[in-house]
Amino acid sequence: GAGVSQTPSNKVTEKGKYVELRCDPISGHTALYWYRQSLGQGPEFLIYFQGTGAADDSGLPNDRFFAVRPEGSVSTLKIQRTERGDSAVYLCASSPGGRNTEAFFGQGTRLTVV
Amino acid sequence: AQRVTQPEKLLSVFKGAPVELKCNYSYSGSPELFWYVQYSRQRLQLLLRHISRESIKGFTADLNKGETSFHLKKPFAQEEDSAMYYCALSNFNKFYFGSGTKLNVKP
Numbered sequence: 230g231a232g233v234s235q236t237p238s239n240k241v242t243e244k245g246k247y248v249e250l251r252c253d254p255i256s257g258h259t260a261l262y263w264y265r266q267s268l269g270q271g272p273e274f275l276i277y278f279q280g281t282g283a284a285d286d287s288g289l290p291n292d293r294f295f296a297v298r299p300e301g302s303v304s305t306l307k308i309q310r311t312e313r314g315d316s317a318v319y320l321c322a323s324s325p326g327g328r329n330t331e332a333f334f335g336q337g338t339r340l341t342v343v
Numbered sequence: 344a345q346r347v348t349q350p351e352k353l354l355s356v357f358k359g360a361p362v363e364l365k366c367n368y369s370y371s372g373s374p375e376l377f378w379y380v381q382y383s384r385q386r387l388q389l390l391l392r393h394i395s396r397e398s399i400k401g402f403t404a405d406l407n408k409g410e411t412s413f414h415l416k417k418p419f420a421q422e423e424d425s426a427m428y429y430c431a432l433s434n435f436n437k438f439y440f441g442s443g444t445k446l447n448v449k450p
Contacts, residue, residue, distance in 0.1 A: 232386070260436055269352075271429050271440035272387070285437055320387065324436070331377075332438055334387040 231255075233335035235321050241341045242311055250306040250338045254323030261304050262332060263296055264320040272320055278304060279326065311342045345370050347432050349441035356420050357449050364415040364444045366404075366430030375433040376413040378404055379440070382426045390415075390428070400424070420448045 234253040242248050254261050259280055264272035274288040281301045289295070293311075298304040308315055318339050322332040346369045356362050368374060378390040391399045393406040393413060404415045413430060425448045430441040 262438070264438075264440075269442070271347075271349075271442045272438075274437055274439065277437055279436070322387075322438075326436065330436075331389045331392070336386045 233321055233323050233333050235319075235335035235338050237338060238336060239339045239341075241343060244311060244313060244342055246311055248308050248311055248340065250308075250319050250321075250340070252304045252306070252321030252323075252335060254302060254304070254321070255333055256302075258323035258325055258333075259301070260324045260326040260330075260332075261298060262322040262324075263304070263306050264322065266318045266320055266337070268317075275306070308340075311340075313342045316340055316342045345432055345434055345439045347430050347439050347441040349428075349430055349444050351444045352442070353445045353447065355447040355449060358422055359419050362417050362420045362424070362446065362448075364428050364430075364446065366413045366415065366441060368411050368413065368430070368432050370411075370432055370434065372434070374406070376404075376406055377431045377433065377438070378402070378413075378415050379429045379431055380426050381429070387429070420446075422448045422450055424448050 236251045261278040263275040266272045276296050277285040278298045293309045296306045318337040320337045322334045324330045324332045348367045376393040380390040381387045402417045427443045429443045432439045
């Protein structure tokens with residue numbers, strides 16, 4: 230079994246452009262998370278899906294950020310009108326759900342906005 | 344509000360020395376606490392969780408509710424322990440991470 234897969238591994242985009250980051254969770258995992266990690270910081274929560282629905286999107290910094298998980302498996306994080314401050318590593322994780330369950334992380338997508 | 348604090352950004356020890364990575368948390372309920380580790384060029388992975396009361400790779404961590412701490416300890420550090428260590432608190436499936444401590448074990 231493959232782990233959590235994120236594509237692309239690196240993305241360089243120009244300020245103002247739109248980007249999509251993809252996450253393939255572990256098969257059967259109902260919970261999916263997006264985190265953002267800036268240099269020297271720990272992962273910062275963005276959004277959590279349980280199945281197809283966003284159970285908690287309180288970490289999305291503003292309305293330029295949006296995420297979907299239409300079939301309860303693959304998820305896409307979408308960022309509109311990118312800004313240089315959006316540059317970070319975006320991490321995806323999945324888990325079977327429930328209390329005390331481990332979150333399995335992908336390798337991340339390093340986004341650079343120039 | 345939930346918060347996880349790791350006061351040390353960098354901890355350097357010699358091989359064979361004891362190591363303690365500090366973690367303090369603030370949480371109003373009954374916390375679920377974890378330690379995650381990230382080795383060079385690898386993904387973030389679970390090291391241990393407080394509910395299991397287990398020892399992984401010689402590391403242990405005890406939850407101290409009175410001091411709101413979950414420090415990670417190992418009696419004899421090895422060079423392969425060099426990595427970034429993150430303390431995390433889980434609240435209804437949402438994980439809050441500390442800023443991490445880089446452990447450098449010198450030969």
